[in-house]
Amino acid sequence: MTIKAKLILLVVLAGAATVGTSLFGIYAELKGHELAEKNHELRIMPIDHVGTSVQLLNQMTTQSLLALQHDPQGRTAAMHAHGIDQHMDIIRDNLAALEDVNAKIAAIKHRQTESNEAQQALFATQEELVNVAFVPLIEKLEEGNFVGAQALLILTLTEVLPSFEQAASHYEGILRGNMEEELERTSERVEQDVLISIGITLLNVLIIIAIAAWIIHGVTRGLKAADRFATNFAEGNLNEPVTLDSRDEIAEIITHMNTARESLRDTLKRIGEASEQLASAAEETSAVSEQTDRGVARQMQEIEQVAAAMNEMTATVEDVARNASDASSSAQAANDSAKHGQTILGNAVNAVGILSDEIRQSSDTIDSLKAESEEIGKVLDVIGAIADQTNLLALNAAIEAARAGEHGRGFAVVAEEVRALASRTQGSTEEIHGMIDRLQSRSNAAVAAMQRAHNQVDHSTQAMSETEAALGEIANGVNGINDLNFQIASAAEQQSAVAEEVNRNVQTIAQISEESAQGATQTKTASAELARLAEELQARLAGFKL
Structure with a gap:
């Protein structure tokens, strides 16, 4: 496998590990968020609704007492600058609001039987309180029967209202207990997800380290082979090839270097042969230069005659x-x-x-x-x-x-x-x-x-x-x-x-x-210098092991 492929594999695995860890973290976070939403929907919201119901009933009780003060026979009627209708409207509005809150509570379905039973008990006491106390109370107040309304408030409402408050408190206690249990389970799940994420991260790190060590080992072997080749080349030893049993880029470089070594070896051999021919040609060039010098002299004489003509x-x-x-x-x-x-x-x-x-x-x-x-x-x-x-x-x-x-x-x-x-x-x-x-x-x-x-x-x-x-x-x-x-x-x-x-x-x-005559003289001199350089080149080539 090539170094490029190894590095790509390393990057891909690192990226996959990072993505996998991130995805698991996102999953754990979404799961925790989902549990929190369920806990809020099934426990916190019902507790809030129960509190709203209690608050609405208490407010209705207060408004009933205030409405009783509008009795014309009583001494407190003159103290109010508004009519009884104001209190009656608030009571009616609270009854409507109470129905909405009950609908929201009824829409919540618990998995525990105890929670559902407490919910039904709440609805039963609340219905009894409304039907037995507040509905007759409103009717009597509308009729102007303040004495009957006051008797109903004292005898019935004070008797049924504690039952409702007890049922509400019991239902709220069950919801709070379930919420605490769910919070504990969520905390345990989060700790478990953290441990799993740490384990996956460590596994990914180990895999990446193993692949990196494998890549480094292959590169080190290739660099050592390249160092042997450079040492042989520096010593002038072109006979010994360097081999590397791998398929990466360094092996290809070593192969190309061996090819270059063979090519250089053949080239140096040809240079040696050419230097011998060059020395012989230099001697012949020197002789030709002398003949050229004489020919140029004759040519100059003939050129002078041609110029006159x-x-x-x-x-x-x-x-x-x-x-x-x-x-x-x-x-x-x-x-x-x-x-x-x-x-x-x-x-x-x-x-x-x-x-x-x-x-x-x-x-x-x-x-x-x-x-x-x-x-x-x-x-x-x-x-x-x-x-x-x-x-x-x-x-x-x-x-x-x-x-x-x-x-x-x-x-x-x-x-x-x-x-x-x-x-x-x-x-x-x-x-x-x-x-x-x-x-x-x-x-x-x-x-x-x-x-x-x-x-x-x-x-x-x-x-x-x-x-x-x-x-x-x-x-x-x-x-x-x-x-x-x-x-x-x-x-x-x-x-x-x-x-x-x-x-x-x-x-x-x-x-x-x-x-040309001067060039012939220079050529003669250069031929002698060329012969000397050919001898020097042969001497330098002798330092290589071909």
Whole structure:
């Protein structure tokens, strides 16, 4: 059993003993309280009730005597400032109270026959006293028969009242005797309970002491085993294990300590083997350190050459970056010129487009003029036909006038004038028709010229558009060149920065090489110290019994 379980058992038993003792004490106290309540209920309370009954009857007797003093025939009636009803009310109230007290006494049932008989005797004498003395007395007083009431009080009440007082005294004496006997029994029970509680407490203490001694014995055995282990460990003896035939926590600790001893023993063995290997490795490390020292020296020479080459490469990269920057500036200027030329060509293309539109409008106007001249020619043809008809009519009129002789002379003159006018009209019409023919011929020539000019303008516009596109491509190409130059410059700057970083790294490597050389020297020294420590470690391990 583990120490924890033992301690839990000890605590549980101690707690159970404490609880058991407390419960027994509580039981004994409750039992005593119960007995006291019974004693109070069965003996003390009846004694009190009997006393109350006697007191009520005595008070009724007193009030009866006071009521008799209210006799009008007597000399004492004038001495009372109150009426007889006051005394009668008190008597009646006492009778009612007496009935309540009798009910309480009757509710008490005694175990002893003597007590019950005394109780019944009390009730009998009390009933006789009330029925024979006080009830008739009250009736006579109510009737005003003071003489009869006084005779009844003197003869009957004085005779029955002592019997009641004797019965009450006898019943009270029996109750007091029973109470004393019960008190003695209660005292004996309390003493018995105290002895039982002491016995239970002593038994619990003995059990707890036995369990505590058992626990202490187990712990002491475990501590002695641990002391043997510590003594062996202090002496360097790791061969002898320590055993403990128990199942508590100390046994587990001893088991773990034995496991640790075995682990330490194996570790020390491995340390011994490792120390031998360490001594051999220290010698090899010393030789390697010498080779490292020589290699670091060669490395420093090569690093110096690399540093010189990096300086030259840095200067070359700076030249490339500078030339790339100049080329980028020139490409930017060419790009600006190409964009300016492209803008001028765009403006020229727009102007030629406007000229083409105006030529097209002029050609349309000439076409309209040609059509209108043709309409005029048609009108002139109509006018010519009219002139021919007029001339023919004038000729006919002249012939008719010649036939008329003298009568037609005036008509012949008019006809001649008409014919002359028709001839001039025909001539003018022919001249106008010639002019219109010439106008149409020239209009056709102008339309053809306009068409050729329009075609030439279209060719020029197309050529300018192609030129503008070519300039755009040139600008784009220049932009590409400019971007490439910028990338070349950026790459050159980055390469320059990288070269400087490499140069710094080379210098750092050179510094590290120097430190490595110093470290190689220190390693050599440390290897010698390590070999010495390995020998010392082997010497110390020899002090353990493995």
